[in-house]
Amino acid sequence: MMATVSDQQRKRIHPHKFSLWVGMASILMMFAGFTSAYIVKRNDGNNWLEFTLPPVFWYSTVVILLSSLTIFLATKAFKDRNMARYRVLITITAALGVLFTVLQWTGFEYLQNHGVKLIGSNSNPAGSFLGVITGVHMLHVLGGVVVLIVLFARAYNSRKKNYSTVPIEVASTYWHFVDAIWIYLFIFFNIVSA
């Protein structure tokens, strides 16, 4: 009977990459939930505070776009086995990620100083939404920074030579993804508060 065949199972796409895509769909739904809630709340017109976005968000947008470029170059360097360049580039990427969150934070302070309370008593949902949504996004960026730190440590561990490009590819896809989420949020906030 010839019912048995080789153990080879078909893996069209690397399982980690695939899981990442499903995970990203999940994260996307969460932000879709947040922004739809924002629209629903804003449209009911009840006590909605109008305010302008902190100008520093423009800088943070540039920073995160730059970081997407650096991680793209880092992946390329890894594939060329140019490890020194690779390490420098992921360090820069991680630093830009941290810088991004710091800039977002100064944006919060700017709002606070201009009379827009994000949380606490007498805060307005308009400000709170901005705080919570960008805050949750910042956590996702910081999660990416942690991943980069792990990759960085691995790149120094010379005992285990690792030629698999999967980890850096997964990390960079995720990084572009949180970048895109911010672009989406930034455009969204600009349109709805215009």
Place this chain on the structure above:
Amino acid sequence: MSNEQIVHTGTSHGTIHGADDHGHGAHHHHETFITKYIFSQDHKMIAKQFLITGMTWAVLGGLMSVLFRIQLAYPDQNFPILETLLGHWAKGGHITAEAYYALVTIHGTVMVFFVLTAGLSGTFSNFLIPLQVGARDMASPFMNMLSYWFFFTSALIMLSSLFVETGPFSGGWTAYPPLSALGSASPGSKTGMDLWLISMALFVVSQLLGGLNYIATILNMRTKGMSMTRLPLTIWAFFFTAVLGVLSFPVLLSGFILLIFDRNFGTSFYLSDIFVNGIGALPNEGGSPILYQHLFWFLGHPEVYIIILPGMGMVSEILSTNSRKPIFGYMAMIGSLFAIAILSFLVWAHHMFVSGLNPFLGSFFVLLTLLIAVPSAIKVFNWLTTLWRGNIRFTPAMLYSIGFVSMFISGGLTGIWLGNSALDIHLHDTYFIIAHFHLVMGVAGIFGMYAGIYHWYPKMFGRYMNNTLAYIHFWVTFAGAYLIFWPMHYEGLAGMPRRYYDYTNWESFKMFAGLNVFISIVAIIVFAVQLLFLFNFFYSMYKGRKVASQNPWGSTTLEWTTPINPGHGNWVGEIPEVHRWAYDYGKDGKDFIAQTTPVGAGETVNH
């Protein structure tokens, strides 16, 4: 009836290694008690962990319903035993109002999430996906293990909330604000609600980890020859279940995050114009509790399908196997699952017709809601036509599958009433709703679970459950379920609202006093019969009749080509190749042809 009377065609035995072979799997490694039973990464053990945890919660949740049914039947009597059991929650043998609401809330929460979500899809997705697609384990066994332990922790935290001084959360399983957002709103809104939120957040993480794995395994790890259209319908159902979960639970999480901010950081997403007795007016302005309802029901409606789809898949499989006929309309079954999955994201506002939703908007949701009846009806017709003129074997699993179809029809028909906003304005928040969703989701869901347990028990434990006990269990539960929930339709039509502690002050509902006693007594009997099931389940694990052949039900699917007690890795030697769909029953005069059998020379080809 002996389960061994099945004729084997002799065509499916390509991988048999002797009947009582204990599989040693390809990845045989030495396992300690801890790695084998506790932090196991074997999908079959994880499935059993989900099952046992789910069953534990089913007992707790069922017990809660018995307690609050006692209150509804005898609102003016005292039962000293209740005080012994519940202490100050039943002072003088009479359940307090606070305790009643807590019981109802936790009953709903754990039945929906812990029993019918984790216990059902957690168990059977884990158990059946690798076995039926022909994989050694899940795409990521480690994440799979994490999924269980997140669930376990979540369940433990929910359990702990039963013991805090102010009691568990008591604002209903949907946790609407302001009761869920303000600690000062009620005792249950304090620590109990904090624990509820933490527990549910962990539960969402568990579902995402699990769902991700199920999807990855189904799409990437199928054995050679197992094209998507050769998959058993169980796998299709688990696939859509996982997709629904992965896309809707994050939205619930976003709702919870906003709720956490309202509770703990003074924001006003859901709060506005509130006056609390003893505290005065709250500063919160501008929020909207309706917002929470949108976020909750955007998950909440897909969630009810997350509960029912696994049952649908397993029932399709069991009905076909035990009618010895191919499933009727295989592609239509997949198509209707797909349609249900899509539509379930577009109907959530039918839970909010009476919330102040714009009636114009509401009419769109009426239309979309009624559309769901189409794929639902397709499924029902296909099940009935599968049974039609079949060579039916009334195994306990088969009875539960037929029971599932019966419950789904009875409860689904009232869904069509409720989907019309004009009727729903009258019926919303009455006992009619309780009747609707218990039949269509609660009882049908648990029937799907029982069907699955009875059918795959031999694969899980290498033994059979006792049939006599199983038949008693089925008939009492089946009759009981109708006796409990059917009369509730009449109560609801008469306008009797749900979620009340005591109806005796209402002149109009006095006529239901006797009916309520009746319902409660049946509920207690049905609960007792579930204990019989538990006994059967655990007793058979050690003392049940041993399974003597690899394929006791004469099934076509891959799980029955593994050794009777498969080890980690499932197949000894290589994974079998698949040559046909899963439903070749009664084809070309053969009783069944296993999926592993190559298509013969003059055979009529359909897949």
